[in-house]
Amino acid sequence: MAGLKFTVAAPVAAHPLRADIALFVGFVTSRRGAVSNRPVEVDSWEVFDDRFAWDQRSAQPNGGDSADTYLGAAVRAFFDAGGRKCWVVAAGDPWPLQGRRDSERQYDLLPRDHQFSTLDRESWRGIAHVLGLPEVSFLCLPDLPDLFAIPPPAPRPAPPPTSPELFVECGSRLPTPPGLRRLAFAAPRCDRDGFQRWATFVARVGRFLSAHGREVQLVAAVPQPVDQPAARAAQWDTIEFFAAAREQTPPPLLKVGAAFVQLAYPWARLRNGARIPEALEPPDGLLAGVLANNALVRGTFQSAAGTRLPAVVSVTPELGRNELERIVPATDPEMRALLDRVSLIGPGPGGIELLSDVTTDGDEAYRPANVNRLVSAIVRAARLAGELHVFDNNGEELWGRLRDSIGGFLTDLWHDGALEGVSVDEAFTVKCDRSTMTQNDLDAGRVLVTIQFTASAPITEINVVLSMDEGGQVSRWSAGRKEAA
Known part of the structure; x- marks a missing residue:
């Protein structure tokens, strides 16, 4: 059209006090334009899809069918829930679904203390990149439950899909029905030892954030337990451990500054579900997206509890009222229900919703997650004032x-x-x-x-x-x- 000109505008810089940006660290193969173990800025699902081969995780050690990565599922859930921007660090290639879990790969997510320096950017790996990302407010590690899970059982071939009878010409070859060759893998689950190793690592991340990332909150999915009474007890023990009061003497071996840790449970099946075992997704990416959208729309200091989650079809396991209100003992004088210790997803009056928005801190003042986010926002404002x-x-x-x-x-x-x-x-x-x-x-x-x-x-x-x-x-x-x- 004559006289009509289009000008490409420069991207608008993020507000320095923005409190909705997440950092995802996990295992995914770079597709193109992305460098392993370097932060990649992602402001839409399309950008992530273009940069990372999130849908090419091998099912078997020798290849075969492929599945989606938990990192890819979490990033998609983040944007579907209203998140606008995140950073992604590919800590390495994912292991096959049926492959052996090597717990040493936890050091790809967060190196040992002697393996990096806060002053040497070249030594940063995985979570350590938060040192150079002052705009980040949430940290997610979607592969963590899978990393410490028990070896998965042998997959069972899925039954072939049913279809109506058809008359076809002689010699014609029927196409292979979609999903016929797809194998039914079990979702990752942890036994008592797996829960302890998961808890140890989460505690270590909490200490790292307490020392180097006061403005960042870890949003972590609680692993699913194997179907054994001992493992289920271990899950409750893990929750009780994180709920321990900070004044406990002597301090627990796995002491963590729990205001920096927000646990999410149970796992969810989403309408736009990923090709992952049992279609069950750890809820950390979903919760991070809900919290990010809450910060943009209502303010990060507002509780996100009660937010409806229309993308969630169902949750596993389904927690009944007795479990939701079950008292979780702590070392402080007050007894608290599970709702006060873990950010839970479940049925509400209008459908599935976020039932609680809490940290695992033993201090009642810091237990509401929105209070910790408020303190983080104040610390960020003070830091910016100091830099000026x-x-x-x-x-x-x-x-x-x-x-x-x-x-x-x-x-x-x-x-x-x-x-x-x-x-x-x-x-x-x-x-x-x-x-x-x-x-x-x-x-x-x-x-x-x-x-x-x-x-x-x-x-x-x-x-x-x-x-x-x-x-x-x-x-x-x-x-x-x-x-x-």
Whole structure:
């Protein structure tokens, strides 16, 4: 059309305080344009499909039929649930469905401590890439339950599909009905030893995030147990372990900063299901998509509990009311039901929905996952403020700028309903002066900011102390809570 011109606009940069971006780390073969063990930016399912051979996992060690990868299924569930952007790290090629599980491959997901340096990007592998992705809020490891599962039983040939009788010309060859050669594989399941190894690794990831990724939350699928009473008991033991109070003495061997861990269960069959064993998908990708969409539409500080999941056809196992309300003992004085320990998917008044949105923290103030996401958003805002003023002299002028910057962000949160209080003064306080720092802090170039706020969800006041060093790195110095008056 005459006079009509089209201009390709440059992509809009992500907002620095965006809280919906996920990082997926798992096993998938690169199709083209993607480099193994390097983060790949993905803003649509089509981009992922173009870059990764997610649908080419061998069924048998010697080849044969192919299936979808759990990483591919999780990324698709993420976008179908409303996620808009993620990063993907291919930690290596997937093993065959019928192949042997090698637990040593866990170090492809997160190397041993001595195998990487936080300062050397070339040493980063798998999860360690979160060090260079400050915009990431969620971490998913879709292959984890399969990695620690028992060896799968021999597959059974699926029965041939039925079809009406047809008259055909002599000599004509009927096409092979679709799915005739597809083998029926069992979904991965863990025994007691598998649960312990899974729990050990999840605890290690939690410690890594506590030290290096305070703004990131691990969303992990609880493995399915084998159909044995001992294994089912191990599953409950694993949940109880993560629910242990942080004050327990002596601390458990697998102690984890559980505010960084959000467990999802049970597994789901989706309408747009993947070609995976039993069509059962671990729910971590689905939950990450729900949380991402919730952050974009309602605010990350809002609980996602009650969100309808129209893409879910069914869940396995189906948890009855007795199981949902089953008390999970913890070392703290309060007894909590499974709904308060694990983010569960199940039937609700309007269909299948997210029944709970919780972390596994033993501290009641941090157990609601939206509270932990709120704290992460505040830490991110403080980090950005620190980066803006990293070259400023440590003194009254810098302290005032930090108070104004962080206070402005908290005021916006209060207007959005994230903080409780009839006024800004009641909702929060920000301190950054000589009362928050010692002379040793000043000599070391360290700035300490104390933030007190009351989240809308709990009835407690949360106290967070943030530390900014000379390099502008912001970390949580300490945290606590006290009963609100």
